[in-house]
Amino acid sequence: xxxxxxxxxxxxxxxxxxxAGAQAAPSEPAFPRFTQAEGRQDxxxxxxxxxxxxxxxxxxxxxxxxxxxxxxxxxELYQFGLMPRSERLPIASGGSWVFFxxxxxGGGSGMLERVAILRYGANGKIENLMPEVTQTxxxxxxxxxxxxxxxxPVFVRADFVWADDEDHFGKHFFVVDAWTFDPAIGQxxxxxxxRTAKRYDRGEGSDHVLSAERADILRHLAASx
Numbered sequence: 001x002x003x004x005x006x007x008x009x010x011x012x013x014x015x016x017x018x019x020a021g022a023q024a025a026p027s028e029p030a031f032p033r034f035t036q037a038e039g040r041q042d043x044x045x046x047x048x049x050x051x052x053x054x055x056x057x058x059x060x061x062x063x064x065x066x067x068x069x070x071x072x073x074x075x076e077l078y079q080f081g082l083m084p085r086s087e088r089l090p091i092a093s094g095g096s097w098v099f100f101x102x103x104x105x106g107g108g109s110g111m112l113e114r115v116a117i118l119r120y121g122a123n124g125k126i127e128n129l130m131p132e133v134t135q136t137x138x139x140x141x142x143x144x145x146x147x148x149x150x151x152x153p154v155f156v157r158a159d160f161v162w163a164d165d166e167d168h169f170g171k172h173f174f175v176v177d178a179w180t181f182d183p184a185i186g187q188x189x190x191x192x193x194x195r196t197a198k199r200y201d202r203g204e205g206s207d208h209v210l211s212a213e214r215a216d217i218l219r220h221l222a223a224s225x
Contacts, residue, residue, distance in 0.1 A: 028095030039081025047081025051102030152181040158209040171199035
């Protein structure tokens with residue numbers, strides 16, 4: 001399977017930002033030490049299974065990034081088995097979660113990323129708190145601290161919209177959305193989504209769109225409380 005996702009720059013880091021305020025939340029277990037690995041690959045280096053994160057010292061339990069069906073081809077799957085990245089997320093009331101991601105490549109110049117937010121449950125199992133969320137490799141994404149909105153880390157991102165009249169390396173509009181943890185359902189849910197009023201260049205390796213749109217994002221978050 002050699003599918004090409006439109007090429008954009010890889011955003012591998014997670015930036016953390018906060019605003020003033022305070023809310024209480026139940027304390028969480030600290031996520032244990034862990035190791036991570038790429039998924040199985042075929043002879044061409046294309047992923048056959050998802051990236052994996054395993055708790056140490058026994059390398060169990062483990063979490064494997066779930067696949068996602070290709071559009072209009074439900075029998076074929078995106079396998080997010082490349083370039084695992086992780087970041088520990090401190091919870092304000094105590095404990096920590098882990099942000100985890102993996103990349104899909106179909107052999108072309110572009111990649112697709114899937115993200116997960118992992119919690120180590122009281123039952124000793126790893127729980128993924130994020131529904132299926134994917135974005136192109138150029139998407140700005142970050143975990144923000146916004147205690148006036150949520151006592152948990154807020155996932156924000158901006159991904160480009162490639163219009164018919166735009167060239168590959170030109171400026172694009174972006175769709176911005178934000179996700180917050182909902183304790184009632186035990187998962188993150190989307191709070192809002194909007195399209196930027198201006199075009200931005202791709203800005204590979206930075207979160208320049210999120211930085212530029214920060215005031216609008218915070219206004220949307222406050223309005224969606």
